[in-house]
Amino acid sequence: MFLHNRNVLKLACNAANFATASATRPKTAILMLNMGGPQNTDQVHDYLLKIMTDRDMIQLPLQSRLGPWIAQRRTPEVQKKYKEIGGGSPILKWTELQGQLMCEQLDKISPSTAPHKHYVGFRYVNPLTEDTLAKIESDKPERLVLFSQYPQYSCATSGSSFNSIFTHYRSSSLPSDIKWSIIDRWGTHPLLIKTFAQRIREELSKFVETKRNDVVILFTAHSLPLKAVNRGDAYPSEIGASVHMVMQELGQTNPYSLAWQSKVGPLPWLAPATDDAIKGYVKQGLKNFILVPIAFVNEHIETLHELDIEYCDELAKEVGVEEIRRAAAPNDHPLFIEALSTIVADHLQSNQSVNPKFLMRCPMCSNPRCRESKRWYQQLCSH
Template identity: 25%
Template sequence: MKKGVLLVNLGSPDSPTPKDVKKYLGEFLMDERVIDIPTIARAALVKGIILKTRPKQSAAAYQKIWWDEGSPLIVLSERLQSKVQRKVDFPVALAMRYGSMTIKKGLQELVDKGVSEVLLFPLYPQFAMATTETITVLTEELRHAYFPNLKIESFPAFYNKEDYIEVLANSMKKHLEGKKFDHLLFSYHGVPERHIRKSDVTKSHCKIDGSCCKNASKAHEFCYRHQCFEVTRLVGEKLELAEGTFSTSFQSRLGFDPWLQPYTDRTIERFGKKGVKNMAIATPAFVSDCLETLEEIAMEGEEIFHEMGGENFTTIPCLNDDQEWVDLLAKWINNWAKA
């Protein structure tokens, strides 16, 4: 059986125009694992409310961060794919969960190259309904409908793998070198609290009460909240950060339901008000810089911090196409191929 790999990231509009952003947001927000409410209610919310106002606002945000080569997330993902491809001896394709670079196209590219066994690699360190799960579910639907003879295996969440933590810590250390910071904030993309409970395989462990994430449980295999806090803890240990000098927060909430807390924007505001003058922020839920890191954190977050009296705000880039990250991905892929 000829092997191949499909790297999958989130996706991006084709351009930073309201028309293309509206199309992208429509696909993204109508995903039942992103906004997990009944279809009729989801359609009323997305098509009746959000898509009437949000595309213009989001397009303006995309325009701030758009590169000459295109969407930063797409460009950086393509650079990563290209570098990984040079380190393995079989096809490595790239797809996005949303947008024009579809998973179906990615699978077809591999099949056209004679691939019959695929390693599906969601580019998310932590498991979540709205990221890893929606990729694996859609891929299985596509396999059943279009590629019935294709064997597909999914790479699991890698948030606590020792070699990943080392690569992440090394990258953060490199970008913090020579920078002043009194507090290091680990900001992760937020999800509604109900997603955590829905992903609880025990149906009883996740209380989101401050203690359940620390107590051993089978639920942790699919608990996004636990996995985020665990990345913060492990990287903090690796960097030998003193207690109280680093913490975790969650960004990008939508709607009025309770989302994971503390919220990043309010956390930045609070530290500024407390008199913290030098702050650094990392975004380990993403492996590639994107709208949420380049605009929401590096622009909006810094603006909030300065408004509250802060002085130095350091945004740590994602792993992107860092060579250590490339080498690690290639190692994992080659190990899979040999198994």
């Protein structure tokens, strides 16, 4: 009797273990790639150090010396900014929530590729992409989708994340039983455009009716060094395409413009800067604004501090703005979750594992690592 009970118990435990393994073993893994942000002020220095020494992100003379020096020098100032928005970046919280909601929808709309599981891979802070890849390998999915969370492609952002995966597998063996594919850009996806348009409408409705049609919709995106633009980086044109589509969705209701934020260092970057654009329009007599972070899919330091505190509060008071509002990032807006799940579901159903544009280099590319990386991805996605 005791032996029988023990065998029953053993069978029950094995069944429970199998069920748990099945529940955690996805058929389709989706790796959400982004820059990331420090979750507390202690992480700020290492985060800045990784950025300042990444030649895909920024090219500096004597980078191995100058990069660490800049990171050290900027740490106290950046720590202060994070303290002012609550002590850390909410980007991990938002990405985890977006991934969870996306996979819940994917399980419903694409049962043939279920179960789906999201993973977060950050470039400069935990969870680092290379650590997350090890987790994915241990979960043994049949398929892995590398899903850039930068809707518009730039070599400095998306490119850096993809290059980091290539670099990781130069020194680690590639799992042979996973089918890989890539979603590298999606800045004009109709549901993303509808999300931004809805976020703008939410803010427009808060202006008095007599002012509403004169409110300037000022789209703002992270700037890029002109050196990268002149090399042929696709980012400025892809940002412009997103802006055009959003205004089309809104029916061209308001005056609008595009400006660039977050410039670092003395070299020339895309202009006008967002703060200069606000000053310039106020001088022209335009004093009501909505700022729209068109390149960001969730809140972080560039929206919560730079836009909300530095521009909507401090600058607005300084230059005499009448009313300025900021459209929320997509975050967990239902339209945006639908966008994410639809983009992945359509990708999984298509026969295309990689966008041919992704395999192209900039016409004036001089980065040998980029050349090797594109060749590697071409082989990887052909299996």
